Amino acid sequence: MYWHETRAQYDSRKGEANRRALKKRVAAGPSPGLIAYADGKPAGWCSLAPREIYTTLARSRVLAPVDDAHVWSVPCFFIAREFRRIGLTSKLLTAAAEYARKRGAKVLEGYPVEPKKGLMPDAFAFTGLVGAFKRAGFYEAARRSATRPIMRLGLK
Secondary structure (H helix, E strand, C coil), X not given: CHHHCCHHHHHHCCCHHHHHHHHHHHHHCCCCEEEEEECCEEEEEEXXXXXXXXXXXXXXXXXXXXXXXXXXEECCEEECHHHCCCCHHHHHHXXXXXXXXXXXXXXXXXXCECCCCCCCCHHHCCCCEHHHHHHCCCEEEEECCCCCEEEEEECC
């Protein structure tokens, strides 16, 4: 829900209230993202929609639009602990690209972090890491912060 609300709204509803808000969004449709399964159980998730759906992006100077292109965004991920560091984020990005392409998207964009000193705590990598985006074929389209590039993938 972080990407759909102001920071104050998100903080005021931390935890269960945000989970309920996301469940309402799922029920109302369209789907707010994709779920990855491994052996029949959920292993990961990514948020995915046209960029204009994410109001937090509209307020960000660092993640401001690169140009006038109509893009879809993949702003966040959750990977279950037992499925981390095995390439699941890259697989979700590949699936997200196909999903967005089938819905008419021409560009898919993400906002990963690139830590200055290698590894970072998993809790701070919810937007993905640059390496996962590169493995999925994304390129760096802009960088207004040392640790936050805007990564893009052209969809044909």
